[in-house]
Amino acid sequence: MSKKPFYITTPIYYPSGNPHIGHCYTTVACDSIARYRRMQGYDVMFLTGTDEHGLKIEQKAAEAGITPKEYVDGIVAQFQKLWKYMNISYDRYIRTTDDYHVESVQKIFKALYDKGYIYKGEYSGKYCTPCESFWTDSQLDENGCCPECHRPVTFAKEEAYFMKMAPFADRIEKLLTETDYLQPKTRATELVNNFIKPGLEDLCVSRTTFKWGIPVTFDEGHVVYVWIDALSNYITALGYLNSAYNDFDKFWPADVHMVAKDIMRFHAIIWPAMLMALDIPLPKHLAIHGWITMNGEKMSKSLGNVVDPFVLGERYGCDAIRYHILREMALGADSSFSNEIMINRINSDLANGFGNLVSRTVAMADKYFGGTLPEDRLEADIDKDFISVVTALRDSVDKSIDETKIKSALEDIFKVVDRANKYIDETEPWKLGKNEADSPRLASVLYNLLEAIRIVSTLLSPFMPSTMPQVWEQIGASAEDTTYENADKFGVLPMNVTVHKGAILFPRIDVDKEIEELNAIIKKNMDAAQAKLSAEEKGESAPAEPITLAPEITIDDFAKVEIRVAKVTACEKVKKSDKLLCLQLDDGMGGRQVVSGIAQYYAPEDLIGKKIQLIANLKPVKLRGVDSNGMICAADTPDGVKVIFVDDSIPVGSKIR
Numbered sequence: 007m008s009k010k011p012f013y014i015t016t017p018i019y020y021p022s023g024n025p026h027i028g029h030c031y032t033t034v035a036c037d038s039i040a041r042y043r044r045m046q047g048y049d050v051m052f053l054t055g056t057d058e059h060g061l062k063i064e065q066k067a068a069e070a071g072i073t074p075k076e077y078v079d080g081i082v083a084q085f086q087k088l089w090k091y092m093n094i095s096y097d098r099y100i101r102t103t104d105d106y107h108v109e110s111v112q113k114i115f116k117a118l119y120d121k122g123y124i125y126k127g128e129y130s131g132k133y134c135t136p137c138e139s140f141w142t143d144s145q146l147d148e149n150g151c152c153p154e155c156h157r158p159v160t161f162a163k164e165e166a167y168f169m170k171m172a173p174f175a176d177r178i179e180k181l182l183t184e185t186d187y188l189q190p191k192t193r194a195t196e197l198v199n200n201f202i203k204p205g206l207e208d209l210c211v212s213r214t215t216f217k218w219g220i221p222v223t224f225d226e227g228h229v230v231y232v233w234i235d236a237l238s239n240y241i242t243a244l245g246y247l248n249s250a251y252n253d254f255d256k257f258w259p260a261d262v263h264m265v266a267k268d269i270m271r272f273h274a275i276i277w278p279a280m281l282m283a284l285d286i287p288l289p290k291h292l293a294i295h296g297w298i299t300m301n302g303e304k305m306s307k308s309l310g311n312v313v314d315p316f317v318l319g320e321r322y323g324c325d326a327i328r329y330h331i332l333r334e335m336a337l338g339a340d341s342s343f344s345n346e347i348m349i350n351r352i353n354s355d356l357a358n359g360f361g362n363l364v365s366r367t368v369a370m371a372d373k374y375f376g377g378t379l380p381e382d383r384l385e386a387d388i389d390k391d392f393i394s395v396v397t398a399l400r401d402s403v404d405k406s407i408d409e410t411k412i413k414s415a416l417e418d419i420f421k422v423v424d425r426a427n428k429y430i431d432e433t434e435p436w437k438l439g440k441n442e443a444d445s446p447r448l449a450s451v452l453y454n455l456l457e458a459i460r461i462v463s464t465l466l467s468p469f470m471p472s473t474m475p476q477v478w479e480q481i482g483a484s485a486e487d488t489t490y491e492n493a494d495k496f497g498v499l500p501m502n503v504t505v506h507k508g509a510i511l512f513p514r515i516d517v518d519k520e521i522e523e524l525n526a527i528i529k530k531n532m533d534a535a536q537a538k539l540s541a542e543e544k545g546e547s548a549p550a551e552p553i554t555l556a557p558e559i560t561i562d563d564f565a566k567v568e569i570r571v572a573k574v575t576a577c578e579k580v581k582k583s584d585k586l587l588c589l590q591l592d593d594g595m596g597g598r599q600v601v602s603g604i605a606q607y608y609a610p611e612d613l614i615g616k617k618i619q620l621i622a623n624l625k626p627v628k629l630r631g632v633d634s635n636g637m638i639c640a641a642d643t644p645d646g647v648k649v650i651f652v653d654d655s656i657p658v659g660s661k662i663r
């Protein structure tokens with residue numbers, strides 16, 4: 007039977023500055039839902055991308071002395087690097103500068119014109135010359151000046167195309183008030199009262215004052231308004247009016263568009279109007295979330311209050327960051343970001359809650375049974391309630407995901423984590439461990455805990471995809487044990503399951519020390535942002551971005567790392583992985599195998615015969631089931647990952663210090 011399709015989208019981000027935690031929220035939220043749906047067996051299309059046209063980009067590129075395309079290429083690389091780092095499993099990445107998108111948007115614009123929904127007119131209003139922008143009276147600042155640069159505006163006229171909105175007003179009002187398109191629904195009243203009741207104004211859909219946009223094919227000098235261009239991405243990426251893809255019939259209408267409240271109006275009014283005009287079915291759901299704020303304001307690059315996700319990920323791991331932002335944000339409401347809340351959340355839920363549950367359970371199975379549970383069991387009444395709470399979890403997470411309520415999904419999962427920790431207190435396995443006669447009861451308790459961990463970790467894996475495979479390794483669960491189908495069943499792990507003690511999943515963080523260090527980093531970044539701004543105001547070239555170092559270590563710490571020269575003798579791609587290469591190395595110690603995530607940057611033959619730097623005393627791990635004994639050194643560069651090759655004159659096995 008063919009799988010049911012599921013289509014989810016993030017907004018396409020504006021590459022006018024590097025991405026920040028605010029962008030991460032929508033992307034991580036959509037990623038988690040996409041992963042959950044894949045786990046449930048859906049055929050998922052998860053789309054993200056970048057919205058690359060418009061006056062601002064043109065201006066920024068001019069300031070930097072490069073072309074707009076060169077400018078966006080640099081920032082798009084940062085977005086893609088971040089998504090890789092945050093483990094974002096998008097299926098397609100659209101750039102509005104992609105040829106197929108440009109072609110489709112031109113056809114969409116022409117179709118709207120041919121159907122009589124677009125007409126030529128004159129745009130008049132308050133115009134800010136430095137910003138090259140028209141503003142309505144209500145958009146001007148309190149002094150009647152430009153809301154962006156706060157300089158005086160003048161009255162101006164410009165020839166432009168307009169889209170008729172009135173024909174769609176009734177249908178849009180019904181869509182917002184009578185269907186469950188908009189989530190949360192409370193937002194609908196606000197939109198209807200502010201925009202629809204006063205009468206929907208026609209929308210200006212072309213510009214002539216700048217060039218960096220998609221040209222209108224039938225009227226030279228006009229470029230398509232950036233929102234018509236941007237919103238179309240949700241269908242052009244599926245192949246609507248282009249031949250790059252052929253997925254429109256399969257995936258449209260979209261199941262979920264997720265966006266923040268600042269762009270709700272475009273998605274709740276303009277996008278449905280465009281689709282109605284084109285006779286295309288409407289998307290099923292529009293999920294609106296609030297902003298991540300810092301000190302009461304929207305986190306945004308231009309305010310200089312952004313939190314660098316790379317810095318946080320480096321310190322706590324990407325799953326801890328994913329968990330924190332998902333757990334804090336309720337659909338529809340803002341969520342204030344603070345380092346202190348984040349660290350306390352990581353400590354309480356991940357280190358003390360889930361991490362501790364896993365490490366205690368595995369340690370007890372190891373201590374009392376040498377890692378393998380015996381088959382003799384003794385059930386007790388107290389188990390029944392615990393098992394019923396654990397097996398009911400999947401249904402409640404399903405319901406939250408259906409409603410795009412990720413925070414409540416995580417709350418429910420962590421209630422079960424707390425319940426499992428309470429079960430340990432109730433059953434006191436350490437007491438049972440003292441008496442040989444209690445062994446069957448102890449085996450039951452530990453088995454029930456391992457089963458609870460199996461179910462919790464399966465349901466957590468879409469939200470924290472990097473850590474859960476480590477949990478499965480520790481509790482001795484196979485891929486088969488951790489499927490969605492098995493996530494509401496108890497008794498799936500073998501009776502004589504064997505656990506493997508492993509690394510601490512989420513180390514406890516020293517709150518005071520950490521906050522001090524993070525504050526120092528933020529101050530440094532803010533100072534650099536300020537210096538950049540002052541330099542730009544004086545017309546000087548901006549200073550280079552600061553490099554942020556990891557916390558200081560001593561020479562003794564460094565001495566623990568053994569770096570040796572090794573030569574690549576053979577290399578091949580790891581099966582079923584786009585990222586991994588498996589290298590055979592002559593390390594001067596009899597040879598070894600290392601798996602490295604560089605397949606996107608090197609072909610095996612690029613490496614064979616080359617000498618590299620090997621971290622030789624790293625604990626062995628299995629990557630995609632392949633043994634890896636050590637790591638090869640490579641640099642992250644704006645052009646991707648580059649292996650550090652060593653001069654051929656240096657003998658294999660030489661120690662690097």
Ligand code: ME8
Pocket residue numbers: 016017018019020021027028029031032057236237238239264265266267268269296297298299304305306
């Ligand atoms: O609006 N908190 O792009 P954009 C939460 N190109 N979410 C945030 C956020 C914050 N502080 N800052 C950004 C655009 N976001 C258009 C979209 S779609 C057809 C075109 C997220 O780069 C949030 O999802 O300004 C918001 O909707 C999106 O980034 C806007 O990103």
